[in-house]
Amino acid sequence: MSALLWLDRAGCDDPRRVGGKAASLARLAAEFPVxxxxxxxxxxxxxxxxxxxxLREAVARAYETLGARSGSDAPAVAVRSSAVDEDGALASFAGIFSSYLNVRGLEDVLSAITRCWASARDPRVRAYRARRGGDVDAGIGVLVQALVPADAAAVVFSVNPASGARDELVINANWGLGESVVSGLVTPDTWIxxxxxxxxxxxxxxxxxxxxxxxxxxTREVPVLRTLRRRPCLTDGQARALGELALRLEERAGHPVDVECAYADERLYLLQCRPITTRVASS
Known part of the structure; x- marks a missing residue:
């Protein structure tokens, strides 16, 4: 077994080694707020x-180190699947593999890791891979990250995913963690x-x-306070900062991107960046 790899250190940028999601974030960690x-x-x-x-001992040491970096003995983390064929230009696998948020304590982290592994055997995953001519048994890594205690979260498309317009950037956002936006649970605030x-x-x-x-x-879903339901969850300045981030990421990647971000205490964090896999209009 290879050693555990830190996102901000050498060796974590190979998707064949750690999976697509982890490799993508590792390549961005030096330049962006990952x-x-x-x-x-x-x-x-x-x-x-x-x-x-x-492996248990290695995870325990790494979790302790992550806690020291975040100032907590039992830091809240996100445990995220990272398959070798995930977040590619042809297939994103968005929402298919398992991820777990606000996991605390070593035993719960280890349990979440095994559940991420098990998600690779899910019939939906195997069927999705088979439809695209992929390896139904492709490998899977797991990413353990400090959880961002988001005040608001957003998904940003560097081109308009509905119309395909390349001269339009779209932001969808809601209060709290990003799952309500990613899953389509709510009608979010939208900036074009x-x-x-x-x-x-x-x-x-x-x-x-x-x-x-x-x-x-x-995590759980709760009603939004009535005073916040029709109040924008981002300022126009924050929305513009998200747009600037998405354009930088698109320029770096060389193709349109779908970006997940969060704001906590007015600080912006990059949670994920993947290609937009739907067709967009020609420029």
Whole structure:
């Protein structure tokens, strides 16, 4: 088994070694505000998704180090699947593999790791891979990151995913953690900005009835306070900063991107960046 790898250190940028999601974030960690974390490489997965004593000790040390970096003995983390064929230009696997938020304590982290491994055997995953001519048994890594206690979260498309317009950038956002936006649980606030100057073309405030928050057992959905439902969850300045980030990421990647971000205490964090896999209009 290979050693665990930290996102901000050498060796974590090979998707064949750590999976697509982890490799993508590792390549961005030096330049962009990516939360700290470590990766279990693809070859760490044991028979029957078991965790060896050596791997348990390695995860315990890394989790302790992550806690020291965040100032907590039992830091809240996100445990995220990272398959070798995930977040590519042809298939994103968005929402298919398992991820777990607000995981605390070593035992719960280890349990979440094994569940991420098990998600690779899910019939939906195997069917998705088979439809695209991929390897149904492709490897999977696991990413453990410090959880961002988001006040608001957003998904940003560097081109308009509905119309395909390349001169429009779209932001969807809601209060709390990003799951309510990614899953389509709510009607989010929506900004449409004109590229490249990011002038605001349109803003629609969403009727944000629910939000995802942390609780003692992970996360849950709660009603949004009435005073916040029709109040924009981002300032125009924050929306513009998201647009600027997405344009930088698109320029770096060389293709349109789908970006997940969060704001906590007015600080912006990059949680994920993947290609937009739907067709977009020609420039």
């Amino acid at each position: 939360p700290p974390g470590f990766c279990l490489p693809v070859d760490a997965r044991g028979d029957a998704d078991s965790i060896s004593s050596a 900005l004109r590229r490249p100057g990011l002038a605001q073309l349109q803003f629609r405030v969403g009727d944000k009835l629910q939000m995802t928050v942390r609780d003692d057992k992970g």
